[in-house]
Amino acid sequence: MDVPLLLTATSAGGEQTIEDTQIDEQALVEAAKHDTSAFGALYQLYFGRVYGYLRLRVQQEEDADDLTQQVFLQALNALPHYQSRGAPFATWLFTIARNVLADRFRRRPVTSSLEASGDLVADHALEDDLLRRETYEQLGKLLNTLDPAARDLLALRFAAGLSAPEIAAVLGKRPDAVRKRLSRLLQSLKEHYHAR
């Protein structure tokens, strides 16, 4: 098993050169492709983002749990066939997440996405103060006025933590188009958010 030892920051003289590095995600993926037990590193990296995205897209917490499990199981099984083609691993993983989600919506239609914001407000309210709860409630109502595609876009950017080019790869659109859409969306939200 050859899990990613990515910290080869030692110079010839043995003196460690410490500087910010980019994680070699591709090395992690390649290791996991050939040895499934190395998948754990990818799982640790992405669990929070996948769960966060799905939690925002479904009403019930149990559904988010179940879908998160499905996403990682599908990813584990499909990983040997994964080909980067220049796109980050995250785009592949969130494409799986969106497919799993679409399949769930087909089998059990829901009223809307990000309707989960109501539950999220409750989640946060357990640990946050009343003021923050009011903020989330206000924001949740505002988000519920958006169309599903806009809500998905925001969830991909804020919950999944994808960049505009990564979102573009997931959605099959151009990065510029995603940037403009996000920008317009935020400007529109800003006007209504602070008009309240």
Next chain:
Amino acid sequence: MLDSDPSRSNLHQHYEDLLPAGQDDAALTRLVHDLDAMMNTPTPASLQQRIGQLLLEEAAARYHTQNERTPVNVSSIRRHSRPTLLGKGSTMKQLWVRRPLMTAALVLLALLVFSGGAAFAFGGTTITLPGGLRFILITPREAASQLQYTRLDLTHPVGNMQVTLTRAAFTKKNLTIDYTYATQTPSTQDGTVCALSLTSSEGDTFTQVAGATPPTGDTSSTSRRNHGSGQLFFAPEHLNSTQQSRDLHLLLQLCGSSTSSTHAVAPVAFDFALPLQ
């Protein structure tokens, strides 16, 4: 609105595409901050561990299918024992007689259930497992609970966090290190280990074992953890000498943030000695 100001530098770093430098749009900054806080759902550690365990079992099943070097794995036992344990018209006696393989599987399953996985320790003599799968049948957490730890208390700054290796245990089959992390200031790090390497002065080789305990801890106002703890697991691949202690060198790198995981903080080295149990 929120009771504290958003950490502008962190926010601009994470959302530089949405908050262009030089444009001080307070309303937009506030909106992005609130969206970030609202959409960073707290992740349940119990769920992460449960799904992680399932993935390990699935990985074991896949390995079994691909290599056929492992005669038994947890997933196959569960799958085969569940549906028709006592089929229509069957009696328990018939079950034992007609299904010797099922019987053997049930015995193994019972051993697994009642011994918490430790029963597979006999695998060293009767079941040949590839190295990478040892910790799948005996989970790292279970293995770690049986170890005798050496106190380390080594603290180094990693980025803007203080990381402390609290204790460690070293056997011929595994090496476990407990760590804690803490920061006094809002941090882009969340305590998640992004990459590791472990070496020894004797030239031993170690493999990081998938299934390391994810860090747990409190969350700050922007949903980033500011203190917590975790465990690192390694499997010695090759031990070069018969010495009863090792001088070890650990390079640890924490992830930059949960929302931009491809950025990592500079790695930091920890040097310590451990007795080989």
